Amino acid sequence: MEGGTMVETFLKVEGLRKSFKEIEVLKEISFEVNKGEIMAILGPNGAGKSTTIRNIMGIMYPDQGSITFQGHTEIPRNKIGYLPEERGLYKNVKVLDILLYLADLKDYPIKKAKERALSYLKKFGLEGKEKVSVEELSKGMGQKVQFIASILHEPEFLILDEPFSGLDPVSQELFKYEIKNLAANGTAILLSSHQMNLVEEMCDRLFLIHRGQKVIYGTMGDVKKEYANFKCTIKGKNRVEDVEGLAEVQRVEQSDDAITLFLSKDVNIASWVRSLPETLEINELTIDRISLHEIFIDIATDKNILKEGAEINA
Known part of the structure; x- marks a missing residue:
């Protein structure tokens, strides 16, 4: 219970382990993402963030541990939206066509998808670009289209991997507003980003890993109080x-x-x-x-300013 309301968990990751050859890249990773919250997964390059996300998405499978979605092990693909760090839209396809195609893959009604797509294109300053091929778009415009694709089918759970990459400050504000709005309407959001100022501003909780292990896990307020x-x-x-x-x-x-x-x-x-x-x-x-950025740098560079072995559990 939080504030008198029942917390509903969408994603639960328990005891995740993953090795490549003899290198263990995930070591007993456990966390939850609740409906209506923005949860950050953070860590330096090579910490295990992308491996964790790929295991959640079923792109690869853990050696040990479990991943459940509302108590079920089967991935509910029509309920999940995913914005990968590596952008992957078909370059020679028109913007509206690719959006409708991806919505159809999620079994989302095409008529409704078209209405929502045109609305989002207008909202993100892409009105009139629906018949333009993806390869003609700037990097920032392409990022907007891929973001729209990840949320068009009204997912209950959304994974955003470096969503602010390539965006100017105005577009960042648009994304921040939309992400917060999605969470306010009940979407469970797992966000990975290296832009600590945006994470600190937006996220309710964070899970910070380093070398495949949990370092910090808790609410933003508790983390700041304990470590900052x-x-x-x-x-x-x-x-x-x-x-x-x-x-x-x-x-x-x-x-x-x-x-x-x-x-x-x-x-x-x-x-x-x-x-x-x-x-x-x-x-x-x-x-x-001290800022979340400074906490992150401390951990990423092994300065050991933080208490040895200290952690917060949500």
Whole structure:
């Protein structure tokens, strides 16, 4: 129960293991994706994200473990939408034709598919492009068409692998709005992206893997609270030596006319600010938590700033 409402799980992955020759690329991967939520699957290149997604889609099969969709092991293909990282639309086919063809493969009514396709093309600034062949589209336009193809049949579960690739900022905003709207209307969404700022802004929960293993799994709020310690950035002509001996300061970084102080986990911010030396030159002072991007970099580069072995379970 969350907020008095029953959580309905669409996808459940349990104990997934996968090896290629003697290299184990997935090691006991387990997570769930609930209806109406955006769940991020994150990790550096080679972490096992694509292998996990391909196992979910039935493109390959795990050595061990189980994948169930609403309690069933059979993949409900007409209920799933998939935007792969590797784009794969037929280049010499007209835009509307390819959209209707893909909708038909999902057993979606053609008349309804055409109405929805024309509506989405207009929404994404592609009105009048329905008779243009895919190969004539720009990279961004092609990305929009493939996104439309993944959602045209009203899937209950949607996998988006790097959906923002090749998009300008305006198109990114359109995608963000549509993805959030789909989740608000009950679609379960599994999203993989390297753009941590967008993930942090959009996703309800995240599952971060590294070297085929779970590192972090939980709600965005819990992850930030557990892993994202406070940092304080002070603009002014100050030296590192002026602040590195302060209580609760774990490390200091300096750039141009600013210094950033990374604080310990249990710091009392109000008391700590009052303890700053009056001799500091403070033109601007900001305090926030480190970003999901910084957490990701820490894990991907093995800096081990995070607690060894710590994890959050949803």
